[in-house]
Amino acid sequence: MYNPEQEKVWPVHTPPFDFFTVKGVVESLLSSLSIKADFCETNDDSLRPGYRAEVILNGSKIGVIGEVHPRVSATFDISEKVYMFELNVSALMPYALQSSEYNAIARFPSVIRDIALVLDSGVTHKQVVDIIGKFSLVNEITLFDVYSGKQVEAGKKSLAYRLIFQSAKHTLTDVEVDKVLQQILKKLEGALGATLRA
Structure with a gap:
């Protein structure tokens, strides 16, 4: 390409x-x-x-x-x-x-949140996704930026993700999404030492 x-x-x-x-x-x-x-x-x-x-x-x-x-x-x-x-x-x-299976169109809208995490350089994308993916309201996880340079500490890197939240049962509120997002960040901090990039 x-x-x-x-x-x-x-x-x-x-x-x-x-x-x-x-x-x-x-x-x-x-x-x-x-x-x-x-x-x-x-x-x-x-x-x-x-x-x-x-x-x-x-x-x-x-x-x-x-x-x-x-x-x-x-x-x-x-x-x-x-x-x-x-x-x-x-x-x-x-x-x-294999024959394709029909996937019903989602009845309720999705909510998007972007986060940029600062992690040790040895932490992998898969480790991050494995943790985020365990939260049921997270429908999609996309890595859209990787950075290591002067704007982060030596031995660190920044991984930026777009998270799409969606429920099959109801329209999510910002309060619900923000609550789950905080739980995700807390889990990432405890397991991988991740912090939000300023």
């Missing part, structure tokens, strides 16, 4: 591709097959550290996504950032052959 080529085709400004663009593409593809996969950090040295992940399904690796390491891009005389994903089609075929 290489954004300048898109701008040659469409005469409008488009935002640059990044790690989360690729992750979104893969998530959409898997979602179309009713697959819920995990994204875990990988040590693949062909990809840039901090912007690479394995795609895990039922405990097994089925793919990888990330930003191609500048060292690798340089061997092909590419100076722009390049992003890629690779999926094991054989592992996906059983899901593609």
Whole structure:
């Protein structure tokens, strides 16, 4: 995935591709097959550290996504950032052959909250998602930013998440959502030492 080529085709400004663009593409593809996969950090040295992940399904690796390491891009005389994903089609075929199930449209609206967490650099995205996902009103969790630099302490990183809350029984109030959000933050603080980024 290489954004300048898109701008040659469409005469409008488009935002640059990044790690989360690729992750979104893969998530959409898997979602179309009713697959819920995990994204875990990988040590693949062909990809840039901090912007690479394995795609895990039922405990097994089925793919990888990330930003191609500048060292690798340089061997092909590419100076722009390049992003890629690779999926094991054989592992996906059983899901593609299954008949789709009808999912009823949600009757009640969702509520969105964005949070930015400061965590030790060794804490993984999966650890965070595993905790947040245990709260029943959380319908969707999306990681949309990763930062490590001068604005956070040494040895720390910031992970920003969009949380979508929804109930199948009633319309959620802000009070309900905020109460659950505080419970989530308390759990993350106790288990992972997470704090909210100012």
